[in-house]
Amino acid sequence: MSSISFAKGHGTRNDFVLLLDPSGELELSAAHVRFLCDRRAGVGADGILRAVRAEAVPEWDGPGDQWFMDYRNADGSIAEMCGNGLRVFLRYLAEQGLVDSAERVPVATRAGARTGWFLPDGRVAVTMGRVQLGEQVEVRLGEHSWPARAVSVGNPHAVSALRSDESLSELDLQSAPIAAPAEVFPAGANFEFVVSSGPGEISMRVHERGVGETASCGTGVVAAAAAAGGSEHCRVRVRGGELEVDLSGDEAVLIGPAVIVAHGVVDWPDELG
Numbered sequence: 001m002s003s004i005s006f007a008k009g010h011g012t013r014n015d016f017v018l019l020l021d022p023s024g025e026l027e028l029s030a031a032h033v034r035f036l037c038d039r040r041a042g043v044g045a046d047g048i049l050r051a052v053r054a055e056a057v058p059e060w061d062g063p064g065d066q067w068f069m070d071y072r073n074a075d076g077s078i079a080e081m082c083g084n085g086l087r088v089f090l091r092y093l094a095e096q097g098l099v100d101s102a103e104r105v106p107v108a109t110r111a112g113a114r115t116g117w118f119l120p121d122g123r124v125a126v127t128m129g130r131v132q133l134g135e136q137v138e139v140r141l142g143e144h145s146w147p148a149r150a151v152s153v154g155n156p157h158a159v160s161a162l163r164s165d166e167s168l169s170e171l172d173l174q175s176a177p178i179a180a181p182a183e184v185f186p187a188g189a190n191f192e193f194v195v196s197s198g199p200g201e202i203s204m205r206v207h208e209r210g211v212g213e214t215a216s217c218g219t220g221v222v223a224a225a226a227a228a229g230g231s232e233h234c235r236v237r238v239r240g241g242e243l244e245v246d247l248s249g250d251e252a253v254l255i256g257p258a259v260i261v262a263h264g265v266v267d268w269p270d271e272l273g
């Protein structure tokens with residue numbers, strides 16, 4: 001049986017297993033990802049963050065002298081971007097002495113180049129690219145439906161504002177089937193449900209593509225803030241805590257906590273080893 005070292009971290013309780021693979025030698029199949037993310041038989045996480053040197057990533061055509069964040073959802077699927085993951089990825093790289101935490105750190109992702117930096121208050125800020133507001137669609141959750149805004153933050157989101165007589169706590173995001181039009185979201189979608197509590201203040205629950213309901217989603221938080229409009233600075237409450245979004249520049253900026261909680265070694269089961 002072979003084994004692998006890992007770290008475990010989270011950003012507002014959106015949790016990740018981190019793997020260090022500088023030269024991109026690790027053959028990480030969907031089955032390996034599902035095993036690591038399994039909360040009963042594995043380590044347990046919403047997703048995997050694999051740190052690879054960018055020059056070892058054939059699909060990356062930018063500068064090679066930086067880290068590439070290879071993000072995978074818990075079901076083994078690959079996603080373009082992960083906002084909470086990016087902050088946790090930076091925290092891990094800094095903790096391992098692999099980047100200089102006094103500098104702005106470039107990170108390559110499937111959604112393009114991103115940058116992160118460490119704030120004096122302990123939080124991490126990351127650029128999130130240009131947010132693209134798309135068309136109006138309809139989202140269905142069980143027997144209910146809402147108008148929603150399609151939003152791209154490098155990955156696809158459908159953001160719905162609840163009606164004034166509805167509350168976030170009533171939503172069945174654990175078991176009810178959820179859907180948005182496949183012609184708008186051919187690769188699936190992340191779903192955000194939002195309640196505004198004042199200018200620049202929203203609360204949100206999220207159902208992530210490839211995972212299910214999570215306590216937080218950084219790209220989803222940025223999508224929700226952009227769809228809400230009306231304020232360049234937005235404070236977003238999620239089940240796992242609070243995040244800030246700055247929409248004043250060309251690129252959105254996401255600010256929030258990022259914590260490494262454990263390090264260990266996991267043995268691959270025989271069928272995966």
Ligand SMILES: N[C@@H](CCC[C@H](N)C(=O)O)C(=O)O
Pocket residue numbers: 014047073078079080081082083084085155156190208209210211216217218219220
């Ligand atoms: N939790 C992430 C988003 C992860 C990817 C998403 N599930 C997708 O498939 O697009 C975040 O913090 O942004």
